[in-house]
Amino acid sequence: MAASNRSRRRNADERRRELCDAAIQVLAEYGSRGLTHAQVDRYARLPDGTTSYYYRTRAALLHGVGKRVAEIDIANLQSVIDAPLDLQSPFARLAELTMMQADGRGLMLNRARHELLLGAVRDPDLAATSQTFVARMNAMAHEAIAHLQPGTDDxxxxxxxxxxxxxxxxxxxxxxAGGDRSIHEAEQLSRMLEAVATAVSLQAQRT
Amino acid sequence: MAASNRSRRRNADERRRELCDAAIQVLAEYGSRGLTHAQVDRYARLPDGTTSYYYRTRAALLHGVGKRVAEIDIANLQSVIDAPLDLQSPFARLAELTMMQADGRGLMLNRARHELLLGAVRDPDLAATSQTFVARMNAMAHEAIAHLQPGTDDxxxxxxxxxxxxxxxxxxxxxxAGGDRSIHEAEQLSRMLEAVATAVSLQAQRT
Structure with a gap:
């Protein structure tokens, strides 16, 4: 009985993840205006009513998508912290992950993230969740930057x-997200990120 | 007759500007979803149907708002180019203008700009206008950065x-736009912008 409850729970989690991944696509393609339960059902190739069953309201659906986007971002940032340090090019992995937001699934995620950011302006519940994740991401980013610069501990x-x-x-x-490719290569970005970190450090030494 | 045509034309331009300023507020408060001709009439405190008279379609209205946002951004950037150079803190004015996007009318403009960026993904006409303005802004930004660093001419x-x-x-x-205040002061931002410019220059010397 306990095992069957667990398995039911796991299936429900899996189904929610599928729905949120479909909702990310819908948000990216049609914007906040085009996000409907019916459209998510279609994109997830699931029977009509599935999205409404798991997320009764539009707010609940947006909230679920917000958590899903944060989950993916957190996993990416964790992979920077966990990867062995590349002394030649410490910011390379961070730059590569960033440039993955230029195309395909990464671009979808990127556009959905911006839709959510604007949506949170009008949705206090979404804003609160978003702030919690931003705080967590900032703490992880701090950890990642420390990992990438072993000499720095201030x-x-x-x-x-x-x-x-x-x-x-x-x-x-x-x-x-807007299709501007002024920065278009991970290597170029990696050097820029390293330069930004170095410049902040040089400035701190001067003051 | 000619004078009266000119005056009519000036009035129409003035009216369009009022409508676009109201539409910026509507976009910022209600998002792309909430932008309707009727709502813009209300925000502009003008009779029902005024927005529809000047902008027949939603696309035309969005296009008008995009041009208005660009017009304001261009005037801001021009003021950086025209201001006498502050040798102590060359990036101060640019930083102050940027931080004006944190509150009040600046925040409205900032949110509207993001709504337009996402809207352009689904509107080729808006995207084309936006690209024209981005190219012009980039050229002006180049001029501004040159002005702020008199020694640099490469x-x-x-x-x-x-x-x-x-x-x-x-x-x-x-x-x-998302209410994140990690950067909250013009002085802090001014130093960061200077650090970014310095970082790029140091890196160029090394390679």
Whole structure:
């Protein structure tokens, strides 16, 4: 009985994940205006009413999608923290993950993330969830930046570097979401991110 | 007769500007989903049907708003180019203008700009206009960055610095649009922008 409950629970989680992945596509293609339960059913190739069964309201659906996007972002950032340090090009993996937001599934995720950011302006519940995840992402980014610069252990400097590097990445995401390819290669971005971290460190030494 | 035509034309331009300013507010508050001709009439405190008279379709209205946002952005950037150089803190004015996107009318403009960016994904006409303005903004940003660093005249370096500085500013805009205040002061941002420009220059010297 317990085992069967567990398995039912696992299936429900799996189904929600499928629905949220379909909703990410719908958001990216049609925008917040086009996100409906029926459209998500269609994109997930599931029977009419499935999305409504798992997410009764539009707000619940948006909330689920927000959590799913954060889950993917967190897994990506964790992979930067877990990867062995590349001394030649420490920011390479972070840059590669960022540039994956330029095309295909990454671009969908990127556009959906921006739709959610704007949606949260009008949805206090979504805004609260989003703030929780942003705080967690910032803490992870701090950890990642520390990992990428083994010589640096001043927390204030790491904070300043984290703010600068994540702001830069947010700018790349936004440009890519709009189809702007001013930054188009992971290698170019990797050098820029390293330069930004270095510049913040040099500035801290001067003041 | 000619004078009266000119005056009629001036009035129509003025009316369109009012309508677009109201539409910026509607976009910022209700998102793309909430942008309707009727709502713009209400926000502009003009009789029902005024917005439909000047912008027959939703696409035409979005197009008008996109041009209005670009017009304001271009005027801001021009003011950076025209201002006398502040040698102590060359990026101060650019930083102040950027931080004005955190509150009030600036925040409205910022949110509307993001709504338009996402809207352009689904509207080739809006995307084409937006690309024209982005190209013009990039050329102006190049001129502004050259103005702020009188010693720098290598066009390739200025290009790289422009890309880095404008990407960073795009990231600040996005964070502020979502209510994230990791960067909250013009002075802090001014130092960061200078660090980004310096970083690109140092890196160019090394390679």
């Amino acid at each position: 927390p204030a400097l790491l904070d300043a570097q984290t703010t600068a590097v994540t702001t830069f990445i947010a700018g790349v995401f936004t440009r890519l | 066009p390739a370096l200025l290009d790289a610095q422009t890309t880095a500085v404008t990407t960073f500013i795009a990231g600040v805009f996005t964070r502020l």
